[in-house]
Amino acid sequence: MLTLTVNGAAHEIDVEPDTPLLWALREQVGLTGTKYGCGIAQCGACTVLVDGVATRSCGMAASDAVGRKITTIEGLADGGALHKVQQAWIDHDVPQCGYCQSGMIMAVVALLKDTPKPTDADIDAAITNICRCGTFREARAAIHAAANA
Amino acid sequence: MTKTFSLDRRAFFLGAAATGAGLSIGLAIPVNEAHADAVAPEINAWVVVKPDDTVAIRIARSEMGQGTLTGLAQLVAEELACDWSKVTTEYPTPGESWRRKRPWGEFTTGGSRGIRTSHEYVRKGGAAARMMLVQAAADAWGVPAAECKAQNSVVTHVASGRTTTYGKVADAAAKLTPPANPPLKDPKDWTIAGKPLKRLDTRDKTTGRMTYGLDVKLPGMLNAAIRECPVFGGKVKSFDAARVAGMKGVKSVVLVGDSAVAVVADTWWRAQSALDALPIVWDEGANANVTSASIAQWLHEGLDDAQPAFVGNANGDAKGALAKAAKTVEAVYAYPYQNHATMEPMNATALWTPDKCEVWTGTQNGEAAFAMTVAASGLPPEKCEVYKQMLGGGFGRRGNSDFVRQAVLIAKHMPGVPVKLIWSREEDMHQGRYHPTTQARLVGGFDANGDLTALRIRISGQSILASLRPEALLNGKDMATFAGLTSSGDAALGYSVPNLLVDHSMRNPHVPPGFWRGVNVNQNAIYIECFMDELAHATGQEPLAFRRKLMKAHPKNLAVLNAVAERIGWDKPPAQGVYRGIAHHMAYGSYVAAAAEISVADGAKIKIHRLVAATDPGYAVNPAQIERQVAGSFVYGLSALFYGECTVKGGRIEQSNFDTYNSMRIAEMPAVEAIVMPSGGFWGGVGEPTICVAAPAVLNAYFNATGKRVRSVPLKNQSIGFA
Ligand code: FES
Ligand code: FES
Numbered sequence: 014m015l016t017l018t019v020n021g022a023a024h025e026i027d028v029e030p031d032t033p034l035l036w037a038l039r040e041q042v043g044l045t046g047t048k049y050g051c052g053i054a055q056c057g058a059c060t061v062l063v064d065g066v067a068t069r070s071c072g073m074a075a076s077d078a079v080g081r082k083i084t085t086i087e088g089l090a091d092g093g094a095l096h097k098v099q100q101a102w103i104d105h106d107v108p109q110c111g112y113c114q115s116g117m118i119m120a121v122v123a124l125l126k127d128t129p130k131p132t133d134a135d136i137d138a139a140i141t142n143i144c145r146c147g148t149f150r151e152a153r154a155a156i157h158a159a160a161n162a
Numbered sequence: 163m164t165k166t167f168s169l170d171r172r173a174f175f176l177g178a179a180a181t182g183a184g185l186s187i188g189l190a191i192p193v194n195e196a197h198a199d200a201v202a203p204e205i206n207a208w209v210v211v212k213p214d215d216t217v218a219i220r221i222a223r224s225e226m227g228q229g230t231l232t233g234l235a236q237l238v239a240e241e242l243a244c245d246w247s248k249v250t251t252e253y254p255t256p257g258e259s260w261r262r263k264r265p266w267g268e269f270t271t272g273g274s275r276g277i278r279t280s281h282e283y284v285r286k287g288g289a290a291a292r293m294m295l296v297q298a299a300a301d302a303w304g305v306p307a308a309e310c311k312a313q314n315s316v317v318t319h320v321a322s323g324r325t326t327t328y329g330k331v332a333d334a335a336a337k338l339t340p341p342a343n344p345p346l347k348d349p350k351d352w353t354i355a356g357k358p359l360k361r362l363d364t365r366d367k368t369t370g371r372m373t374y375g376l377d378v379k380l381p382g383m384l385n386a387a388i389r390e391c392p393v394f395g396g397k398v399k400s401f402d403a404a405r406v407a408g409m410k411g412v413k414s415v416v417l418v419g420d421s422a423v424a425v426v427a428d429t430w431w432r433a434q435s436a437l438d439a440l441p442i443v444w445d446e447g448a449n450a451n452v453t454s455a456s457i458a459q460w461l462h463e464g465l466d467d468a469q470p471a472f473v474g475n476a477n478g479d480a481k482g483a484l485a486k487a488a489k490t491v492e493a494v495y496a497y498p499y500q501n502h503a504t505m506e507p508m509n510a511t512a513l514w515t516p517d518k519c520e521v522w523t524g525t526q527n528g529e530a531a532f533a534m535t536v537a538a539s540g541l542p543p544e545k546c547e548v549y550k551q552m553l554g555g556g557f558g559r560r561g562n563s564d565f566v567r568q569a570v571l572i573a574k575h576m577p578g579v580p581v582k583l584i585w586s587r588e589e590d591m592h593q594g595r596y597h598p599t600t601q602a603r604l605v606g607g608f609d610a611n612g613d614l615t616a617l618r619i620r621i622s623g624q625s626i627l628a629s630l631r632p633e634a635l636l637n638g639k640d641m642a643t644f645a646g647l648t649s650s651g652d653a654a655l656g657y658s659v660p661n662l663l664v665d666h667s668m669r670n671p672h673v674p675p676g677f678w679r680g681v682n683v684n685q686n687a688i689y690i691e692c693f694m695d696e697l698a699h700a701t702g703q704e705p706l707a708f709r710r711k712l713m714k715a716h717p718k719n720l721a722v723l724n725a726v727a728e729r730i731g732w733d734k735p736p737a738q739g740v741y742r743g744i745a746h747h748m749a750y751g752s753y754v755a756a757a758a759e760i761s762v763a764d765g766a767k768i769k770i771h772r773l774v775a776a777t778d779p780g781y782a783v784n785p786a787q788i789e790r791q792v793a794g795s796f797v798y799g800l801s802a803l804f805y806g807e808c809t810v811k812g813g814r815i816e817q818s819n820f821d822t823y824n825s826m827r828i829a830e831m832p833a834v835e836a837i838v839m840p841s842g843g844f845w846g847g848v849g850e851p852t853i854c855v856a857a858p859a860v861l862n863a864y865f866n867a868t869g870k871r872v873r874s875v876p877l878k879n880q881s882i883g884f885a
Pocket of ligand 1: 048049050051052053054055056057058059060069070071072
């Protein structure tokens with residue numbers, strides 16, 4: 014048993030310590046907005062915030078997340094109000110299939126926290142998520158819009 | 163007799179919130195149900211109007227990111243004249259379609275056909291519903307329907323100014339006989355269709371609430387991980403279940419068919435961990451020694467004229483004209499196997515009892531998934547059902563139902579217990595239905611004036627239809643292999659050459675092929691458009707002018723080509739250090755072209771500055787989403803050009819994850835300008851056609867930049883990459 018603090022709530026879960034945080038979130042905590050794409054920290058579909066840092070949750074053991082503040086896509090909106098990145102995503106009609114978008118949005122949230130007005134080069138360096146549908150054109154426009162919101 | 167169907171939505175639509183006395187209007191566009199079998203598959207569509215004026219439009223095709231769900235809803239809503247802000251959508255289930263004799267027509271979503279093969283009957287569905295709602299209002303007022311008009315879900319009696327809403331008259335409308343042949347609006351009068359509206363399914367995709375197959379949760383559900391013999395055609399010889407039986411959460415180890423083993427556990431991670439620890443011995447069968455080199459060698463032999471081949475397009479006497487030509491130019495091109503690598507790996511959830519089999523899955527072909535459920539469950543169709551989930555990408559891969567079969571076979575071992583089967587990314591890479599591999603030898607012949615008198619294209623390689631749809635072969639010939647190179651049809655060659663021969667030496671290696679976004683135009687557009695460039699350069703002609711000379715009888719091809727040339731400024735020199743390339747093609751009924759501007763560092767580091775694309779799909783139901791399909795497909799197509807290759811060793815695919823099968827990131831994304839230029843009079847596809855012109859435009863620009871002609875994909879094999 015270990016305890017994870019996810020979106021402000023403590024969850025005591027029965028999980029082996031070396032289980033990837035991704036699967037603990039999806040299967041034990043029950044939050045499936047965080048997606049599995051590769052399991053080897055390549056694609057970014059599983060990105061969550063750990064103490065505010067964008068983290069590929071497939072590559073972090075659940076036990077390493079104990080005592081830290083985990084934010085998933087489900088915890089991004091503040092009550093009914095969407096986060097400005099989510100709103101920009103809607104305004105720019107970014108998602109196609111949408112499967113990669115939770116991870117990309119979380120990566121962008123972290124980027125804007127550290128770099129409130131990112132340049133294109135900042136975006137290129139920080140956002141390395143795979144999107145097989147190819148939503149990068151709209152995503153870039155939405156990132157700039159969120160930065161200016 | 164015309165029959166109006168009345169459905170209890172709760173019974174038929176998973177997750178539909180049954181609020182109040184919602185009612186269904188049967189848009190039995192005048193189909194006599196007794197004859198429904200005879201006139202299938204195109205029958206009718208359905209509209210639900212609720213008392214609060216909410217309209218639920220039923221969509222039979224699958225949404226996988228391409229925007230079809232929104233586009234089809236726009237077409238229905240256009241004719242329905244409803245309030246777009248109150249439109250929702252629902253998927254009818256394949257099982258219900260089967261039981262009701264296919265009132266929604268085809269479910270299949272591939273070949274860029276989602277809209278172009280259903281636009282007429284879904285629009286008629288909307289039109290018939292509008293006429294019935296208007297009639298119901300007119301009846302209530304005791305006035306002729308002709309004196310009333312409908313707009314924005316409101317019916318108005320023009321003379322008296324009386325109004326009512328769709329929700330108020332829906333009950334009465336549902337009891338009316340549908341009109342026989344409702345007239346449709348002229349597309350130039352469209353106000354909802356044809357507009358760049360936002361997608362209907364975006365919000366849940368930004369909050370994590372959208373449910374994909376991977377996210378299905380059922381009470382008491384177990385999870386399964388699977389490994390199929392990595393050598394295609396091989397079988398399971400033995401496995402040692404005892405080695406993992408004691409691992410935490412493991413419930414059972416199951417032989418699936420004769421070629422795969424699954425571990426079922428309480429969670430997927432435990433199932434996959436046990437599978438990774440499970441010793442499995444394979445009988446690898448006859449293909450255990452096949453390699454990429456042995457396949458390439460076999461294909462190369464097929465380039466020999468002496469080898470028998472199916473003729474796909476011919477006019478004049480190409481061989482004779484080549485023999486007489488003043489100058490000939492020859493080149494050989496090659497295209498590799500590629501995996502779809504949808505972001506969401508294959509998965510399906512199944513619940514089997516002796517009385518019922520239900521499946522939850524993301525599928526591009528609900529009816530095929532249903533048929534597979536029936537076959538694998540051993541139950542009759544009336545005891546089976548499939549609930550379609552949002553697809554985390556399809557690109558053609560999810561037109562197959564192999565994962566549905568596996569899930570049902572596993573669930574049969576545990577009656578009454580739902581089991582969710584998820585493929586690891588590694589399994590997804592190893593069990594693909596791969597973009598087929600082909601090679602092509604192209605020969606062009608010129609007369610003394612530098613005019614192209616003959617073109618001969620020999621394709622050698624794999625047929626998709628021979629493997630997946632053998633019934634579609636024509637006396638053994640796979641016409642799809644010639645996509646973009648045929649004399650007519652929805653993927654015709656955009657050039658007139660006096661003497662032409664295009665043929666195909668079919669060679670089908672054991673690697674299972676599949677329809678991969680764009681399918682055969684991906685390689686054929688490279689073959690023809692790069693070779694056209696070669697021909698122009700070999701005879702000192704300007705590549706665009708050279709093409710135009712051969713396109714006089716192809717005005718729609720020429721129009722898109724001219725559009726990209728003009729937008730990129732072809733007649734003015736590019737900026738210092740920037741080089742251009744151009745290409746065009748026809749695919750899925752649409753005319754497409756692209757022009758690229760690139761620079762190249764160290765001869766091998768490509769920066770794509772601009773990609774201008776033009777698409778003429780006949781009608782543009784949602785130009786904003788078409789633009790997104792064009793830009794998005796370029797990521798898929800350029801990922802394939804730069805990185806995409808599945809190699810074969812020991813009969814199996816060597817790549818196992820995104821570390822060995824790379825995909826473009828945002829830093830590599832070029833600026834894409836998409837010109838959507840519908841010329842009307844035909845309905846072409848959108849999701850796939852434009853993908854194929856990005857690669858040849860970039861390759862032709864690369865030649866201009868470096869003088870090096872690249873004739874095989876992917877570029878990484880030649881140490882060429884993104885800057
Ligand atoms: S699933 Fe974690 S990075 Fe791909
Ligand atoms: S939206 Fe489909 S993978 Fe990104």
